[in-house]
Amino acid sequence: MGSELVDVAGASQEALYASIDLELSWSEDQLPQAQRTKHVHGLHPYLGKFVPQLVEVFLQRYFRPGDRIYDPFAGCGTTLVEANVFGADAVGCDISAFNCLLAQVKTKRYSLGELELGLRGALEEARRSGRSTRGGGAWLRRWYAPQALGELLAYRRAALRLPPPYDDVACVVLSRAARSARLTTHFDLDFPREPVTGPYACRKHKRECRPVAEAWKFLARYTTDTVQRLRTFATVRNAGKVEVVHADARSMELGGVSGVITSPPYPGLIDYHEQHRYAYELLRLPDRREREIGAAVDGSSRAALTRYVTAMSDAFSNTARQLERGTPVVIVVSDSHDVYPSILERSGLSLEERITRHVNRRTGRRAGEFFEDVLVCRVG
Numbered sequence: 414m415g416s417e418l419v420d421v422a423g424a425s426q427e428a429l430y431a432s433i434d435l436e437l438s439w440s441e442d443q444l445p446q447a448q449r450t451k452h453v454h455g456l457h458p459y460l461g462k463f464v465p466q467l468v469e470v471f472l473q474r475y476f477r478p479g480d481r482i483y484d485p486f487a488g489c490g491t492t493l494v495e496a497n498v499f500g501a502d503a504v505g506c507d508i509s510a511f512n513c514l515l516a517q518v519k520t521k522r523y524s525l526g527e528l529e530l531g532l533r534g535a536l537e538e539a540r541r542s543g544r545s546t547r548g549g550g551a552w553l554r555r556w557y558a559p560q561a562l563g564e565l566l567a568y569r570r571a572a573l574r575l576p577p578p579y580d581d582v583a584c585v586v587l588s589r590a591a592r593s594a595r596l597t598t599h600f601d602l603d604f605p606r607e608p609v610t611g612p613y614a615c616r617k618h619k620r621e622c623r624p625v626a627e628a629w630k631f632l633a634r635y636t637t638d639t640v641q642r643l644r645t646f647a648t649v650r651n652a653g654k655v656e657v658v659h660a661d662a663r664s665m666e667l668g669g670v671s672g673v674i675t676s677p678p679y680p681g682l683i684d685y686h687e688q689h690r691y692a693y694e695l696l697r698l699p700d701r702r703e704r705e706i707g708a709a710v711d712g713s714s715r716a717a718l719t720r721y722v723t724a725m726s727d728a729f730s731n732t733a734r735q736l737e738r739g740t741p742v743v744i745v746v747s748d749s750h751d752v753y754p755s756i757l758e759r760s761g762l763s764l765e766e767r768i769t770r771h772v773n774r775r776t777g778r779r780a781g782e783f784f785e786d787v788l789v790c791r792v793g
């Protein structure tokens with residue numbers, strides 16, 4: 414989950430700082446947000462993404478162009494994108510259908526002219542069609558103003574009429590607009606709990622604001638931004654093969670793989686399906702949240718941690734059994750519960766190096782001092 418988490422209150426800060434590999438502890442100045450969200454990395458918000466530059470470092474350290482890199486917890490595809498830029502093939506799986514859609518859209522190759530024509534055409538078609546809210550379920554009607562929902566549903570109809578693979582790109586534009594158009598405050602787009610229907614004191618803008626009532630401006634803005642990001646990525650990407658599989662890491666079948674770079678979900682922190690609920694509702698994606706490992710709803714009780722260790726050990730031993738002895742497996746974790754020594758042992762992975770990274774650039778509700786570890790392991 415790189416870059417995200419975990420507060421180390423109580424741990425000796427001095428001891429942690431002492432073990433930090435400075436090269437991975439980039440400051441905001443050294444690695445500004447624009448770099449962390451460059452080209453397709455900024456295609457859609459996603460909580461729990463690791464910084465692409467971290468992947469870049471480990472690709473260069475352990476792999477060569479032409480290798481095939483695996484990410485068993487592919488998320489929105491950071492490893493897959495960076496592996497492609499590096500010149501490697503990549504394969505990833507994720508239990509969340511929306512994350513797979515996002516990773517696929519980022520890594521597919523497009524005819525850029527057709528892509529732009531298709532997306533602009535979908536926007537126009539949606540603008541011309543009516544704004545009926547028919548087809549929107551109870552959840553959507555609760556979280557959107559009627560006008561916004563009508564616009565999102567009109568765009569959905571137009572998006573789904575596009576030929577593949579452009580329909581999927583339009584679905585990502587739709588999801589991003591749907592995220593912005595929810596009935597929530599400007600400062601709580603990550604974890605809104607209840608819809609906000611009236612004026613509110615905005616912590617972000619320091620004045621009274623109102624929840625959003627329309628979606629067009631977002632659909633138009635994200636159409637332009639998406640085309641631009643995919644165009645930029647096309648200038649740095651390679652022709653390597655990228656495979657995204659909607660699967661459980663515990664049963665994923667691999668084929669030949671040169672190594673792993675991944676960041677698994679941490680126990681009890683994020684609900685990966687729920688964070689994109691709007692996309693599941695609008696796109697009617699299959700929901701497999703009961704297979705999500707370490708979901709926030711499970712909490713971090715002793716029983717939940719035991720379940721987490723078993724599930725993660727199953728995922729990594731399923732990976733390790735398909736790799737040759739000595740294959741590098743790089744795992745970015747925030748192991749505040751100290752469960753990884755046991756997970757690695759149970760998975761047949763031996764720890765070669767543990768690099769602590771200082772992450773200090775979160776804003777909003779997740780601001781603060783965070784540390785994470787890069788566990789460099791070998792199969793064997």
Ligand SMILES: C[S@@+](CC[C@H](N)C(=O)[O-])C[C@H]1O[C@@H](n2cnc3c(N)ncnc32)[C@H](O)[C@@H]1O
Nearest residue numbers: 414462463486488489491508661662685705706
């Ligand atoms: C920390 S995120 C990975 C983020 C990724 N490194 C990126 O930058 O986008 C962990 C991912 O594990 C996925 N996940 C949870 N349980 C899983 C399972 N049983 N099999 C595969 N993926 C799973 C979640 O859906 C989530 O996308």
